[in-house]
Amino acid sequence: xxxxxxxxxxxxxxxxxxxxxxxxxxxxxxxxxxxxxxxxxxxxxxxxxxxxxxxxxxxxxxxxxxxxxxxxxxxxxxxxxxxxxxxxxxxxxxxxxxxxxxxxxxxxxxxxxxxx
Numbered sequence: 427x428x429x430x431x432x433x434x435x436x437x438x439x440x441x442x443x444x445x446x447x448x449x450x451x452x453x454x455x456x457x458x459x460x461x462x463x464x465x466x467x468x469x470x471x472x473x474x475x476x477x478x479x480x481x482x483x484x485x486x487x488x489x490x491x492x493x494x495x496x497x498x499x500x501x502x503x504x505x506x507x508x509x510x511x512x513x514x515x516x517x518x519x520x521x522x523x524x525x526x527x528x529x530x531x532x533x534x535x536x537x538x539x540x541x542x
Contacts, residue, residue, distance in 0.1 A: 429484065437472055438480035440465035447501045457505060458483045459522030482526025486517055489533045 432443050444454040455462045458479040464470050471477075483504070491500040504517045509532055512520060517529045 429488065432480075432484050438477055438484060440471060440480060443480065443484065446497055448498060449501070454483075457501075457518050457521075459524070479521065479524075479526070482521050482530075486521065486526065486529050486533070489530065 431446060432438055434442055440451055440454055444451050451465055452462045455465045460479055464476050486504060487497060487500045490503055491497055494500045494503060506516060508514050508516055520529050
């Protein structure tokens with residue numbers, strides 16, 4: 427799905443992201459490592475930390491979606507697939523810990539044939 431589908435008024439919109447993934451705002455907040463208040467209050471949604479987490483989540487999903495054929499399956503992978511080399515953590519757990527860039531680098535390495 428294109429990034430524009432997740433954006434409203436120049437920011438990543440948690441309601442649009444949740445709708446695209448057929449999930450609740452609360453579930454989306456947990457998946458990004460945010461409190462539910464962080465994405466329910468318009469003033470907080472625009473904060474750099476909130477936008478960074480939402481951006482990282484969307485970037486990871488967009489990178490892996492072509493492998494799985496749908497945003498829903500990509501989201502399931504994000505939440506449940508343990509990534510080798512990250513002490514048994516999933517992409518979701520790494521994003522929650524503020525390590526979204528590590529997940530993106532891992533995906534790039536897999537695409538380049540460095541990791542199997």
